Amino acid sequence: MAGILEKINIPEDLRKLGEDELIQLAVELRRFIIDIVATKEGHLGASLGVIELTIALHYIFNTPEDLLVWDVGHQAYGHKILTGRMDDFETNRQLHGLSGFPKRDESEYDTFGVGHSSTSISAALGMAIASNLKGETEKQHIAVIGDASIASGMAFEGLNHAGVTNANLLVILNDNAIGIDPSVGALKEYLTRARVGYKPARDNIIEALNFKYFGPVDGHDLKGLLKVLKEMKAIKGPKFLHVITKKGKGLKKAEEDQVKYHAPGKFEPDTGELLKYDTDGLPLKYQDVFGLSLVELARKNKKIIGITPAMPTGSSLKYMMEAFPERAFDVGIAEQHAVTLSAGIATQGFTVFCAIYSTFLQRAYDQLIHDVALQNLPVIFCLDRAGLVGEDGATHHGVFDIAYARAVPNLIIAAPSNEVELRNLLYTAQLGLENPLIIRYPRGRGVLKEWQLPFKEVEFGKGECLREGNDLAVLSIGNMAINVQKAIAQINKPGKIAHYDMKFIKPLDTHLLKTIFDKFTRIITVEDGVITGGFGSAVLEFAAKSGFRGDIEVLGVPDEFIEQGSVDELQEISGISVEGLRQKMKSMS
Known part of the structure; x- marks a missing residue:
């Protein structure tokens, strides 16, 4: 300078x-x-x-x-x-x-x-x-x-x-x-x-x-x-x-x-050439798993429609727009229109996938309630950038969707822990959904190199025990399962800590929860959304209704606006990084 x-x-x-x-x-x-x-x-x-x-x-x-x-x-x-x-x-x-x-x-x-x-x-x-x-x-x-x-x-x-x-x-x-x-x-x-x-x-x-x-x-x-x-x-x-x-x-x-x-990432300032990163063997981005899987499904199901408000590249709906331009629409920066347009198409028997960032669905909350959920129209909302997104900061974190959507009747809310689960949710949703569905997944790369496996039908509202234990139960939702697994692996207490991937925020797997309440007196819930009104709150509500007398520690994004930083840094601030989870589990087990 x-x-x-x-x-x-x-x-x-x-x-x-x-x-x-x-x-x-x-x-x-x-x-x-x-x-x-x-x-x-x-x-x-x-x-x-x-x-x-x-x-x-x-x-x-x-x-x-x-x-x-x-x-x-x-x-x-x-x-x-x-x-x-x-x-x-x-x-x-x-x-x-x-x-x-x-x-x-x-x-x-x-x-x-x-x-x-x-x-x-x-x-x-x-x-x-x-x-x-x-x-x-x-x-x-x-x-x-x-x-x-x-x-x-x-x-x-x-x-x-x-x-x-x-x-x-x-x-x-x-x-x-x-x-x-x-x-x-x-x-x-x-x-x-x-x-x-x-x-x-x-x-x-x-x-x-x-x-x-x-x-x-x-x-x-x-x-x-x-x-x-x-x-x-x-x-x-x-x-x-x-x-x-x-x-x-x-x-x-x-x-x-x-x-x-x-937003090109790092590049050579004199020429503009992007710096090359070796991505061979790395997992695909969640958005691309969504986009490519939707094209797979749309080839066989001519009722599938894709809609996005100005994010065809960011959401990877671009793949469907290229393959089936007559069935995929970029409606511009118009989130309210995108949601009600989806509802209108759904009334005519089509299966509509509305691909939208979590933070941008906030701009169409009335339409989500009034035009979709109230009429129980089976629109499938694919919420990209759910959770803490990193350097874009407070305006872009997708941390409110669980809390703001959980209060809405008729909505199903699911959070896959990996790419295969995301694919299977997309597949199941287009088989004959009777309710509106939110599928939330994070920004960035997934965790599996082999993701393009044969589709399998998912049973809605069912969680899964990933690891047995007899002292402490950890209940995670979505991609937080990965942090939990890493944290448990660092604690040398075999057989002590159980891990449950709940998969659905709404409806909760109450049968599985009753089993957990009968077996454990100490429970941790982990989510990458706000604590207030989120997944952990839902577990606490059911625990109170069930008469559970043990201790439940709710971990997630605190009741404050989280500013910019890397995802790892912001997860550490929120207490949901691998190390933060390890310390909490160690103190409770």
Whole structure:
């Protein structure tokens, strides 16, 4: 690092530069991000695409007095670096380091905490309304949202409201035709026409919502951005700027493969070449086991439908989209729509697999209850990224799904402990399911090299004794079985510790639980979800109902938001790492 960037500690320093110096700053800032992410990993392409826009915003607007909200936050690395966090940026997404997303308690320049998409317009509008109420009529409020995020219903709710207010709100559409995967839908096609200059009369959906529309403009023309933002700053009321950018700008490989370089892992900073890892012989990722198994099933069962809200690559539904494009749908960043669409298809006798991250199903909780469970429609929710997901932190951990789903009638909740169990659950679900089903599985690689075994039918609501014992019983759910097995192996007490893989949170295997209660007075439950209302709570409730008088220790994620760090580090903090479990078992046996 050298030159102009090292002199920028806060945006006030930035505003002392001339326009030509800003162009050099953009070069240095882009390179700084590339060099850090190449070795520390993180979200690359989105931030590279908005370097000029980031500089222009902090140059024209008086941040932090003027309030800037970044949607999702993948695009905010440049913002973080220019607002006093350059020296700490190498700690990005690490334990006790910077969050990978804007975060209110990290900086006064982070006006709103984000991580899930499409919240920026509503948040910025709320700030603008509050400013009007306080008499701060000159204050500016800016929301930067991507073309994939703006297609979400929540974004349109915000636009719809803003258009009938006098709020001093500027919405900037960062249009690069891609989110994590390519943007989809009719709005994307509309924006594509605008990108090439097709603007027929009475065909501007933004102006129809009472916004003053500007654009499209080149998002990499820094001087042009400065000019248009200065003009728009003087205009009162709701305004909309359509900016065309290229995701991954400045790194050729990232421009050419925007999906892979959204979060590419480690790479060579000069060339962009991904560092090669020897994956031969390693287990497949759970998401790929799901995706490939679904294709196997769909070849024989023509009633199978696949749906995902903007995560075909992340969930690996891409395999079915390639094999059976007429039966697999990416509906964009629209989780509520994805769930109710699944319900609608299910009413017509189809078997619907809705592939969605655990953290994103939270955004469709009403639809899960009202449109699926209440009507007892047999939609199969395949919840990827369940449990602690690591460096993406509090906004992305899938730790609430057991607790929030367990309260819903008619739902079956299953958690396979390995890839074969996942395959068999998928197989059984498409044989004639009578209830909605949640299958939750973790991020990352599985545990078995030989996973593609013949399908077997699963008996719902039945657990299994994996290891006999006579002193202490450990009840695990899902992938926690692996940590438990490793911990037991490190304790030299043969025959003392029994291990039960319960497999289902709802319905619980009450017959097996009664057997356990009759035999043991000391029990540990282990889950990778929140303790409050989770699997252990279900066991405690049944124990109270059964009159169990022994001790039950519930282990899981504590009643607090867990921040970023590696999965191993976060499991240790939560007391569910192998070592944490070993210590607890040793103390109780």
